[in-house]
Amino acid sequence: MRVITRRIAGLAPGGWDAEVSNEVVGVFDELAPEWHSRTSAQRTAVVEDALNRGFDASGRHLVVEVGAGIGTYSGLLAERFNVVVSLDLSMEMTRRAPSGPSHRLLADGGLLPVRDRSVDAVVLINAFLFPNEVTRVLHVGGTLIWVNSSGEETPIHLSTKDVVSVLPFPVEGRESRAGAGTWCVLRRTA
Numbered sequence: 001m002r003v004i005t006r007r008i009a010g011l012a013p014g015g016w017d018a019e020v021s022n023e024v025v026g027v028f029d030e031l032a033p034e035w036h037s038r039t040s041a042q043r044t045a046v047v048e049d050a051l052n053r054g055f056d057a058s059g060r061h062l063v064v065e066v067g068a069g070i071g072t073y074s075g076l077l078a079e080r081f082n083v084v085v086s087l088d089l090s091m092e093m094t095r096r097a098p099s100g101p102s103h104r105l106l107a108d109g110g111l112l113p114v115r116d117r118s119v120d121a122v123v124l125i126n127a128f129l130f131p132n133e134v135t136r137v138l139h140v141g142g143t144l145i146w147v148n149s150s151g152e153e154t155p156i157h158l159s160t161k162d163v164v165s166v167l168p169f170p171v172e173g174r175e176s177r178a179g180a181g182t183w184c185v186l187r188r189t190a
């Protein structure tokens, strides 16, 4: 997952293709029945910390949660945004997500089903960063929220420096730690 994370972000050669996509879906379809066992108060606290201290959600309308898994954090987003679109590439993950707090979609973070510059926030919680798609959908003033629940030990991990380095637009924001987790919240400024 480390290598694939860096490939998708453009930090290692290779990129995202059908072969990698099939491999990733296979891994997460298999993990889906047990994924709820990874939920914990400590992990939820990392996401809450990023949302509470990272930015002001008032006036924010549409958030896209990429790699939402079984929807563990979708409710937290629904408390702060009018419309939450939670998508995942794995059917086994998506069908286990609750239908209430967000619009669940089976979709690829590399091809987001939303219009250009229409999104107030893109949320990536232990999920792959596709810089081109984030750039396409996030309007100026919009926010990228990046969370690694287990900090540097998270399989899908990038440092804040890495995240900033692959975004082709300027940002301002903050990073922090909460328990074992790390997060950064970056606002697009141009």
Ligand SMILES: C[S@@+](CC[C@H](N)C(=O)[O-])C[C@H]1O[C@@H](n2cnc3c(N)ncnc32)[C@H](O)[C@@H]1O
Pocket (backbone or CB within 6 Å): 024, 025, 028, 029, 066, 067, 068, 069, 070, 072, 087, 088, 089, 090, 093, 107, 108, 109, 110, 125, 126, 127, 128, 156
């Ligand atoms: C490590 S899990 C994180 C799930 C959830 N965000 C959490 O923290 O519990 C990564 C999720 O990303 C999904 N995923 C992988 N590649 C994806 C892609 N290209 N587009 C959307 N989701 C993807 C996987 O199916 C998996 O559910």
